[in-house]
Structures are given as C-alpha cells and as structure tokens.
Amino acid sequence: MNNVLPKILIVDDLPANISAMRKILSKVEAKLFEAESGEDALALCAEHDFALALLDVNMPKMNGFQLAEILYGVKRTKGLPIIFVTAAEADAYQILQGYQVGAVDFVRKPIDNRILLSKVGVFLELNNKRRTIEESALLLQEKNQQLEYEIDQRHQAEDKISRAYESRIAISKLLQTALDPISLEEQLDTVLDILFSVPWLSLQKKGGVFLVDQETEDLVLSCSRGFSDEQLEFCSRLKPGVCLCGKALEKKQIIFSSSSDPDHEIKYEGGVPHAHYCIPLLTSDQVFGVLTLYMEDGHKPIPEESEFLTSASNTIVGLIERRSLERQLKQQAQFDELTGLPNRVLFHDRLNQSIKFAKRTGKDVVLMFLDLDRFKLVNDTMGHEAGDILLQEAAKRISSCVRDSDTVARLGGDEFTVILPQLTHPFYVELVTRKILEQLETPFNLPQGEALVSGSIGVTVFPNDAEDAEELIKHADSAMYQAKTAGRSTFRFYTKEMNTFMSERYKLEADLRKGISEGEMVLYYQPKLNLTTGAVNGMEALVRWKREDIGIVMPADFIPLAEDTKLIEFLDMWVLENACRQNKIWNEMGYSGLVVSVNISTLQFRRGADLVDTITAILNKTGMPPELLELEITESMLMENVDQAVVTMESIRDMGVQISLDDFGTGYSSLSALKRFPLQTLKIDRSFVMELTEDSDDQEIVSAIISLAQKLKLNVVAEGVETAQQLKFLQEHFCNYVQGFFYSEPVSVVEFEKLLQEKKGAIEGLK
Numbered sequence: 001m002n003n004v005l006p007k008i009l010i011v012d013d014l015p016a017n018i019s020a021m022r023k024i025l026s027k028v029e030a031k032l033f034e035a036e037s038g039e040d041a042l043a044l045c046a047e048h049d050f051a052l053a054l055l056d057v058n059m060p061k062m063n064g065f066q067l068a069e070i071l072y073g074v075k076r077t078k079g080l081p082i083i084f085v086t087a088a089e090a091d092a093y094q095i096l097q098g099y100q101v102g103a104v105d106f107v108r109k110p111i112d113n114r115i116l117l118s119k120v121g122v123f124l125e126l127n128n129k130r131r132t133i134e135e136s137a138l139l140l141q142e143k144n145q146q147l148e149y150e151i152d153q154r155h156q157a158e159d160k161i162s163r164a165y166e167s168r169i170a171i172s173k174l175l176q177t178a179l180d181p182i183s184l185e186e187q188l189d190t191v192l193d194i195l196f197s198v199p200w201l202s203l204q205k206k207g208g209v210f211l212v213d214q215e216t217e218d219l220v221l222s223c224s225r226g227f228s229d230e231q232l233e234f235c236s237r238l239k240p241g242v243c244l245c246g247k248a249l250e251k252k253q254i255i256f257s258s259s260s261d262p263d264h265e266i267k268y269e270g271g272v273p274h275a276h277y278c279i280p281l282l283t284s285d286q287v288f289g290v291l292t293l294y295m296e297d298g299h300k301p302i303p304e305e306s307e308f309l310t311s312a313s314n315t316i317v318g319l320i321e322r323r324s325l326e327r328q329l330k331q332q333a334q335f336d337e338l339t340g341l342p343n344r345v346l347f348h349d350r351l352n353q354s355i356k357f358a359k360r361t362g363k364d365v366v367l368m369f370l371d372l373d374r375f376k377l378v379n380d381t382m383g384h385e386a387g388d389i390l391l392q393e394a395a396k397r398i399s400s401c402v403r404d405s406d407t408v409a410r411l412g413g414d415e416f417t418v419i420l421p422q423l424t425h426p427f428y429v430e431l432v433t434r435k436i437l438e439q440l441e442t443p444f445n446l447p448q449g450e451a452l453v454s455g456s457i458g459v460t461v462f463p464n465d466a467e468d469a470e471e472l473i474k475h476a477d478s479a480m481y482q483a484k485t486a487g488r489s490t491f492r493f494y495t496k497e498m499n500t501f502m503s504e505r506y507k508l509e510a511d512l513r514k515g516i517s518e519g520e521m522v523l524y525y526q527p528k529l530n531l532t533t534g535a536v537n538g539m540e541a542l543v544r545w546k547r548e549d550i551g552i553v554m555p556a557d558f559i560p561l562a563e564d565t566k567l568i569e570f571l572d573m574w575v576l577e578n579a580c581r582q583n584k585i586w587n588e589m590g591y592s593g594l595v596v597s598v599n600i601s602t603l604q605f606r607r608g609a610d611l612v613d614t615i616t617a618i619l620n621k622t623g624m625p626p627e628l629l630e631l632e633i634t635e636s637m638l639m640e641n642v643d644q645a646v647v648t649m650e651s652i653r654d655m656g657v658q659i660s661l662d663d664f665g666t667g668y669s670s671l672s673a674l675k676r677f678p679l680q681t682l683k684i685d686r687s688f689v690m691e692l693t694e695d696s697d698d699q700e701i702v703s704a705i706i707s708l709a710q711k712l713k714l715n716v717v718a719e720g721v722e723t724a725q726q727l728k729f730l731q732e733h734f735c736n737y738v739q740g741f742f743y744s745e746p747v748s749v750v751e752f753e754k755l756l757q758e759k760k761g762a763i764e765g766l767k
C-alpha cells in the first residue's frame, strides 16, 4: 500500500491557477487531481481517497470554505488535510472560519513555490505517517482477532478433550458394570447413574431403559428414574412405533427431540415439557431395547452427544448380550432342552435344598419318580418326533397338577420327578398322584396320530423313608419300579420291603451276567407241526436259565431284566449260535429239513447290518444251512423304522434265512406295511388261540388272520395250542402249522430227540 502514490486534489475555478500549481507540484511524488468547481471536487472525493486538498477560497457558487464544510461533514473526507489558497487580503475572520471546517493551513496568493512545496511536503509526510499508523493499527486489530480466534479454538479443543476424557471414563464404568455379579435390572440401573454423572452431557436426572419382550416384541420398561406415577403407567409397556421410543426402535436409529417436535406427544397426565434422546439398543441382527434420556426443554443437540450415546448404547448392548448368554448357558446347564423343565442337575440341587429346609423346619419332603408306560412303544411305532411331542405335552400335564412351589423335573428319557417340599397334609400327596395319573391317561393327540400312555409313580417321604437325598432317590426309584410291575397307571408308596426287592433285583442282574458267561443257560425246543402232513417240521428254541440252587428259571423272569440291562444282546447271540449248532447236529443225525426258530430281541434287530453280519458268521462257524434257520421278530420291531426294517429283512432273506412275525395280532402293524416286509410266516399269538373254542370273537380274529396270511401268501403258525378242539378249529380253517402243549411243551435236547424218534402224540391226534 505504501508504494502507491498519494493523491492531491487541486480545486480552483481558474484553469491558469490550476496549471500554475500543477507546475509547482510536478516535483512532488504524488498524483494530481484537478477540479474547477466545488461540485467537481465532491465528485472526485467520492471516488478517491486524497492525502491532501488545495482549495481555492474564492470560487463562484461554492467557495472553498463551503466545500471544506461539506467535506468535513462526510465520513470519508472528514480528516482530509486542507490547505486553503487565499487572496492576499484574507482576513482573520476568514482564517478562523477556515480552521473551523478543518483547514490545516493557508497559502497566500500569489503562491510562493517554496512555501507551497514545503507545506505540501509536510502534509504528505504527515499523511504518510498517518497511513502507516493506520495500517499498523489495522494489522494489530487483525492480529488481535486471530489471537482471540486461536484462544477460542484452544478452549474448544480443551473442552473436547475433557468431554472425550469424561466420556471414556463413563464407557469404562459401563464396561466395569458388565462384570458385576448383579442382575441385569440392577446393571441397567447402574447404567443410568453412570450416564447421569457425565458432566458435559447436560442430562436431567430422568430417563429409563426399555427391553424388548421377545414374545410380544413390546418395549417393557426395565428401569427408570424421575418418572411420575402417570408416566410410569403410560411407559410401562409400549408397542413398536408408539411414542418416540417406539419409533426409535422401529427405525433403528437415534431420535432427538426438543419438546416442540410434532412427534413429541406427551400423552400422559402431567407430562412436563422436555427434550430427549431415544437411543435404540441393537446389534446388526437383533434389537434389545431403547434407552431414553431427558434434557432441558429446547435443548440444542450437538454432534458429540449422539456420538457418545451411540458408543454408550453399544456398550450397554454388550452388557445385555453377555447377560442373556449367561442366562442361556445357565438355562442349558440346569434345564431340559426338550421340555424346559429342570434337568437332573437342578433336580438334585432343589432336592438337597428342600431336605435342608425340612431339617430346619421339621416339615416333610415328598419325592415322586414317574415313568411313562408304553412310551417306548409310541417312540418305536410313531417315531422319535412323536415321542418328543408327547414328552413335551406330558411335562405340561404333570406341571399343571402341582403348585408353583413344587418342582417337576425330567431326568431323561421318559423319567420325571416331582418334589413337593414342605408337605403340609399327607392327603395332598395322594391327590397330586391321582391327578397326574388321570392327566396322563387322557389320550395324546399328536400330529402322527393318537397315542395312549399312562404313568407309574413311586412315592417316598423324607425323613420317614430316608436319611438323605441319595437314599430318598433310590427309594423313590424302587417304589416306581414296584408301581410298574403292579400294572399300568398306578402308584406305590415306598415300603421297607421294597428295599429288599430292589437289592434282590441288583443281585439278580449280577447273577444273570454270571449265569450267561458261566454256562447256566440252556435251550429247550418246542416242536412245530405241519397240519397237513402231521409231521414235526421245525422247532422254536426257547431259553431257560438253570440255576444251581434254584432250578429252572423261565424267560419271563429274566428276559425283561436282560433287556433293561442290555444283557439280552449277549444272550441272543448265545442262543442263536447254540440253536444253529444243535440243528446242524440233528441234521447230521438224519432229522433233515427241520427248521429252527430263534427269537430276536428289539435291541438285536436294531443292529441292522451288524446283525446280518453276525448271522452270517454264526452260520459259517456252525455250518448250518441258512434255509434251516428262521428268525422270530415282533411287530413293534418292524414298525419302529419301517424302511430300515425292510432293508434288514431283505438282507436276511437274501441270505436264505426265513422270517416269522411272532405274537401276531397284539401289535400295531398296518396292512400296507405288512405287504412290504419280506416275511414267510405269521405266528398267531397264543392269547387268541387260548379261548378259541369258547370265544367267538377270537374265532373271528383267528380265521381273519389265516385268510389274511393266505392273501399275502404267508404261512400261519398258531401258538399255544393246548386242546384237540383248538386243533380241530385250526385244521378246519386251513392253518398251516401248530405249536403248543397239546403236542409238546418246550423240552430239553434229549427229550426232543426222544420225541422225534417216537413220532407219536399229536400226529396221531391229528388224524
């Protein structure tokens, strides 16, 4: 700016004067502007900033003083130094007038060159200095402003840092809370305290946390601060989309609202105007709830608020997730997944607690063991899915019979337990027991069809029956076992005698195990006769347990135990091998063509391909021709998994081994399934044959089975034929084979050989 030439204005109505002055001032380092009237001068002044004006005093229209007065009155030219050029005769009055309008000096005409030059020089110098001063003042002012701006920035940065610091402390406190061993509700309460204590966040101590009810998807107020009763009532449960909190949940984004917001409806009585934030608590795939925080009415939001609240909400979500995971793990560890009932772990815990409590209060604890009768059959015939649904429904039914303070647990399979702590009246036990049995007797309507089951319950009472939980459990189990043996849908209270019975059962199991391995098992054979020829053409191998001190034990007395303990697999293998070996011997002795039938248990049949391999191995080992072996299986084995059964049976048939369906008529075979099985023989169950001559119903059934077998091109064997009348009926109805006491009971090897040699008995009777 300094190197720009200063501007001088020369005003004179006489051009000659102007040019004279121009000439003089040509030596001055300045730019000259000229005007011949006051008006022209004013026009120039509007456009330029002059360093000095030389005004002629005497001018027509507007003289120099008048012009100076105007210039003095205008802001731009107020401080403009003026040198009046006056006539020599200028009087004191004129000079005074000149000073009043800001004149700084006078030059008299005729102008003395040196005086004018020196005066102009001084003024220009002055002007220069003034300009420099003005410029540095301006610079100073700018610097000042810059400094103020920087200070302001620094304050803002400091504020930001301290906010960030306070925010970080709050977040770490929130994280800390997650580790506290307190309930989720208590944790959320602490969360509110932490948020309210963040100094820069201008929160009123008012707000709350809603959690999403997973079932209804409603927002349920979990904890709150500063809410009035009316608000508590209004806010206790909100639908998604209702009110700002519901909207934040629905939109999955933070909503800020000052009270003037049209969405900000205060719908409950006595609501005070306020601003607030509604922050959804969510992850990318789940919504947990909404955090709501109140601020003063009309609050202006700043970006840091939502930034902080977003990271706070993420931390809170972590806290909720952690808690729900913990809850889930605890649930899994203590509850049965299928029925939702307490599992074995929690059952033991509850029983121990109840016993502890009973010891202090002198009250009784009742423990029930419950087992579903026929559940296995449902599972086997209708499938596991049906079994699962039935268990779930049974769990509900049992639970509906007891009070909330009682515990119903599932130990596994179809075993349930019920704990009635603090029994007040013995009558209640029987009431509950009968109610449960009644509930279970009601048919179960499953998607796969109707299922009928029932329950067997064993009941025992602490401290009467046992000294501790372990003993109590053992006794409840024996009582349940007794109920089961007594028939379906019954209950038994534990008695001391049961204890003896149970220890006998355990002893029996040990004996049986020993008996099988130490050769106490023997096979008896019962002949099967061809009704057309009257000849023995086969025999069923039936196992007997010959105990040293007791004598012969019948299968009914040890097969169920062998099945329960899986010893049956071992036993069946033994029977199969020995029956094959014996038949091979008879074949070699000349009794050729005898087919030996061996009973196969469910467990064995389920082994599928393994069973087929075992049979092959046994046939190879014994050298028995496969066509002389017949396997007896029951209907329930086939219906358990029809497709699998067909595959197993086809491999058995392909080996040349025959299959007979034992106890036919007592199970649930469907005719369509029956057609798919590669069977050769149906064995009519003994129960139908037994009353054949007296009971016309049984006659109908037996003749129906025979004609069904004929249609399916199967052989029919009638089991349990005891009388000549029964035999006659069967003969008249074209039954192929008979087996029963009428001809012979199951007998030992020696006796069977005798029987074959003599070839008498029923054969005679037949003819």
Ligand code: C2E
Residues within 6 Å of the ligand: 526, 541, 542, 543, 554, 555, 556, 559, 572, 575, 599, 600, 601, 632, 662, 663, 686, 719, 720, 721, 722, 739, 740, 741, 742, 746
């Ligand atoms: P099951 O396979 O139906 O065998 C027929 C049962 O009826 C045999 O009883 C036989 O003695 C009996 N019985 C035959 N004719 C008559 C009769 O005219 N009157 C009467 N009252 N009964 C007759 P047992 O030997 O006591 O066997 C009972 C059940 O035990 C068998 O029924 C079979 O399911 C099972 N069982 C027997 N031995 C074995 C075996 O080695 N393995 C397997 N898994 N089960 C076996």
Ligand code: MG
Residues within 6 Å of the ligand: 540, 599, 632, 662
């Ligand atoms: Mg049989």
Ligand code: MG
Residues within 6 Å of the ligand: 662, 663, 683, 685, 686, 719
């Ligand atoms: Mg049978």
